[in-house]
Amino acid sequence: MKAKAKVKPKAVPALVNMGNGLSKEILSGRNPSIAIPLRNLSNVRFDEERSIIQLGDQKQNRHFFNVAMAKKFMQTLMVAAKCKEHIEQGKTTSLRDMYYMVLKTFPQSTEKTVDEQSETDEVAEDLEVALDLLREELHLFADKRGTLVGEIELEDNGDPIDGRRAGSGGWSVPSIVEPSVIKFKRCTAKFILLVEKAAVWQRLHEDKFWQKHKCILVTGQGQSSRGVRRLLYRLVNELKLPLYVATDNDPWGYYIYSVIKQGSINLAYESMRMAIPSARFIGFSSRDPEKFDLPKGVEIKLNQNDVNRAKQLLEYRWFKKKEWQEEIKYMLKTGNKYELQALSTKDISFITDDYLPRKLKQRDWLD
Amino acid sequence: MKAKAKVKPKAVPALVNMGNGLSKEILSGRNPSIAIPLRNLSNVRFDEERSIIQLGDQKQNRHFFNVAMAKKFMQTLMVAAKCKEHIEQGKTTSLRDMYYMVLKTFPQSTEKTVDEQSETDEVAEDLEVALDLLREELHLFADKRGTLVGEIELEDNGDPIDGRRAGSGGWSVPSIVEPSVIKFKRCTAKFILLVEKAAVWQRLHEDKFWQKHKCILVTGQGQSSRGVRRLLYRLVNELKLPLYVATDNDPWGYYIYSVIKQGSINLAYESMRMAIPSARFIGFSSRDPEKFDLPKGVEIKLNQNDVNRAKQLLEYRWFKKKEWQEEIKYMLKTGNKYELQALSTKDISFITDDYLPRKLKQRDWLD
Numbered sequence: 001m002k003a004k005a006k007v008k009p010k011a012v013p014a015l016v017n018m019g020n021g022l023s024k025e026i027l028s029g030r031n032p033s034i035a036i037p038l039r040n041l042s043n044v045r046f047d048e049e050r051s052i053i054q055l056g057d058q059k060q061n062r063h064f065f066n067v068a069m070a071k072k073f074m075q076t077l078m079v080a081a082k083c084k085e086h087i088e089q090g091k092t093t094s095l096r097d098m099y100y101m102v103l104k105t106f107p108q109s110t111e112k113t114v115d116e117q118s119e120t121d122e123v124a125e126d127l128e129v130a131l132d133l134l135r136e137e138l139h140l141f142a143d144k145r146g147t148l149v150g151e152i153e154l155e156d157n158g159d160p161i162d163g164r165r166a167g168s169g170g171w172s173v174p175s176i177v178e179p180s181v182i183k184f185k186r187c188t189a190k191f192i193l194l195v196e197k198a199a200v201w202q203r204l205h206e207d208k209f210w211q212k213h214k215c216i217l218v219t220g221q222g223q224s225s226r227g228v229r230r231l232l233y234r235l236v237n238e239l240k241l242p243l244y245v246a247t248d249n250d251p252w253g254y255y256i257y258s259v260i261k262q263g264s265i266n267l268a269y270e271s272m273r274m275a276i277p278s279a280r281f282i283g284f285s286s287r288d289p290e291k292f293d294l295p296k297g298v299e300i301k302l303n304q305n306d307v308n309r310a311k312q313l314l315e316y317r318w319f320k321k322k323e324w325q326e327e328i329k330y331m332l333k334t335g336n337k338y339e340l341q342a343l344s345t346k347d348i349s350f351i352t353d354d355y356l357p358r359k360l361k362q363r364d365w366l367d
Numbered sequence: 368m369k370a371k372a373k374v375k376p377k378a379v380p381a382l383v384n385m386g387n388g389l390s391k392e393i394l395s396g397r398n399p400s401i402a403i404p405l406r407n408l409s410n411v412r413f414d415e416e417r418s419i420i421q422l423g424d425q426k427q428n429r430h431f432f433n434v435a436m437a438k439k440f441m442q443t444l445m446v447a448a449k450c451k452e453h454i455e456q457g458k459t460t461s462l463r464d465m466y467y468m469v470l471k472t473f474p475q476s477t478e479k480t481v482d483e484q485s486e487t488d489e490v491a492e493d494l495e496v497a498l499d500l501l502r503e504e505l506h507l508f509a510d511k512r513g514t515l516v517g518e519i520e521l522e523d524n525g526d527p528i529d530g531r532r533a534g535s536g537g538w539s540v541p542s543i544v545e546p547s548v549i550k551f552k553r554c555t556a557k558f559i560l561l562v563e564k565a566a567v568w569q570r571l572h573e574d575k576f577w578q579k580h581k582c583i584l585v586t587g588q589g590q591s592s593r594g595v596r597r598l599l600y601r602l603v604n605e606l607k608l609p610l611y612v613a614t615d616n617d618p619w620g621y622y623i624y625s626v627i628k629q630g631s632i633n634l635a636y637e638s639m640r641m642a643i644p645s646a647r648f649i650g651f652s653s654r655d656p657e658k659f660d661l662p663k664g665v666e667i668k669l670n671q672n673d674v675n676r677a678k679q680l681l682e683y684r685w686f687k688k689k690e691w692q693e694e695i696k697y698m699l700k701t702g703n704k705y706e707l708q709a710l711s712t713k714d715i716s717f718i719t720d721d722y723l724p725r726k727l728k729q730r731d732w733l734d
Contacts, residue, residue, distance in 0.1 A: 086715065092573060094566035097711040104712075105664040112664050143565045143588075147539050156534025167523025168548055169539035172514050175569075181535055198510045199461035202542075206459060221510075297472040297479050344464040345471075348453065 146228035150210035151189035207352035249284035251309035299336035508542035513595035517577035518556035616651035618676035666703035
């Protein structure tokens with residue numbers, strides 16, 4: 001796209017640099033290798049000061065002259081070459097397409113360069129980490145998911161988007177939201193509200209919650225995509241807006257919040273550019289059924305999966321705060337979980353007119 | 368929302384009429400009942416003339432004084448009452464919220480009015496069919512899914528949307544797209560292209576396919592949602608645009624197309640307002656790997672599920688056309704399926720610059 005082609009991509013020098021390093025090694029008769037940071041649990045740590053999950057310093061050298069590594073070495077260079085080509089053409093590609101672009105059979109053989117997409121996916125993540133680039137900067141995208149409305153005007157690839165006039169459907173958050181594509185123009189919002197579920201987002205949008213409370217309303221439709229996380233990061237850091245997160249009251253809802261706040265184990269190397277330690281959990285909390293006098297019958301019994309997951313969360317370093325330990329333990333004690341939509345038993349717009357305003361006013365959130 | 372409140376809803380008279388009928392029966396001492404059309408395979412037929420799947424005439428009477436029916440009778444009236452309330456308030460609700468709104472426990476008892484959401488979902492479908500209304504007219508919505516860009520300007524709940532300036536993310540198709548919410552303003556498109564996959568949509572959008580070929584580009588992200596189907600129906604019928612459908616080359620892709628064209632068995636009662644018999648299947652066809660000289664290795668072996676499903680499709684009345692029988696049989700013969708993205712092995716923009724233009728020009732589609 002035009003807007004993208006204009007930007008000076010820092011990925012190209014990084015890729016060229018990697019290539020030059022390799023050719024030097026080859027020309028000097030050495031075994032060419034690339035240093036890839038390890039991306040497993042043993043190399044992940046919680047940075048207490050910054051309050052985010054980070055990748056450690058362990059690396060592995062991927063050599064060409066090594067039977068176990070030669071194929072992966074080749075794949076790494078094939079994907080790197082394709083990325084460079086796409087960035088220079090100003091085109092982006094899905095991970096699935098990348099798989100097909102790298103897939104070839106060797107002449108006079110049925111042996112393939114790649115057998116499964118998971119191989120090229122992994123290599124793409126290797127490149128991200130090794131070169132300290134975002135996947136988006138390599139012009140790779142995952143499926144987009146997530147919608148936004150509210151008090152902000154922005155530019156999406158040169159097109160003006162007004163969050164206050166984005167229709168009932170809202171603006172669909174693309175998977176690449178770097179400043180080269182998305183520019184913030186004018187913001188009259190005082191905060192951002194992220195809701196887990198599209199149906200809750202729809203309710204709040206229909207009730208014009210964002211207008212009454214001057215905010216930006218986003219849904220991630222479950223676990224937020226990288227596009228949504230990166231957009232929230234940019235909104236929070238560039239526009240200095242507080243972020244509130246509303247999920248269902250179950251261990252998966254807690255975790256959705258914690259990924260937004262501290263980052264995830266899988267994508268620990270992205271935390272620096274995606275985690276939002278200032279994010280606050282505005283609900284649904286285990287204490288809310290009493291606080292808001294919910295009728296009986298709307299609770300859902302925790303199943304064994306839920307209980308196990310809750311116990312795991314209790315052990316995570318980033319859930320060790322007193323209020324979170326209490327929150328999760330209270331859920332386990334009652335044996336119940338709740339959906340945000342259980343609030344609808346009170347009234348269709350209870351969440352808009354009562355629940356959220358009251359929580360915001362009383363600063364009734366978990367940090 | 369304002370725009371909705373302005374419209375005179377035909378659902379309210381229908382609901383009131385049902386209620387009046389019941390109260391007459393009660394006042395005259397009869398056993399009150401509602402006639403609900405049967406929604407199972409035995410009551411579905413393929414209308415050859417119109418070329419759509421339709422619901423037959425079989426009905427069942429749901430009585431109040433009948434142990435097996437009393438609870439469902441009560442649920443039907445509870446959901447009907449809530450729908451009327453919401454339409455009058457100008458509010459819409461998700462099926463999940465509807466479940467919670469109807470969920471109560473009886474005094475001095477733990478017995479609930481509803482145990483599972485599936486019960487209220489079914490009752491909502493009953494009301495749709497019995498009253499000959501769209502779910503959307505009852506102000507109920509499912510999660511939205513699907514995105515649009517291209518040569519059309521429309522109004523979404525009073526907000527102007529320009530498909531040519533909808534950003535890289537595109538306009539997110541809402542789940543309710545009735546004329547009261549979505550108004551078509553100006554259309555410069557010559558046709559509509561629906562693609563199954565978001566990543567393919569992204570590729571075509573980035574390459575500005577819609578601009579070069581003057582079209583509207585929509586993705587349903589898998590099986591199209593009711594919102595997308597209804598919007599396509601309106602675009603085809605109100606703006607007289609031809610519709611082309613591009614899916615992966617597998618039995619599920621064929622079926623996605625056939626639901627757009629003839630309707631589905633589950634939602635047979637919606638065919639009249641959603642099926643688009645003029646829709647054309649532009650690919651991916653089993654003959655394309657040869658026609659477009661795809662390299663070896665990009666094929667995927669059919670698994671047993673695929674084979675079984677393909678054989679089922681061969682038996683459906685609406686796949687009995689000669690070219691479809693050949694298409695499916697050829698897939699079974701080769702034992703392979705393909706993703707549209709396999710075209711990327713040729714070139715990242717092969718689908719935009721070569722595949723689709725050639726198919727359109729040569730009228731190389733299945734009907």
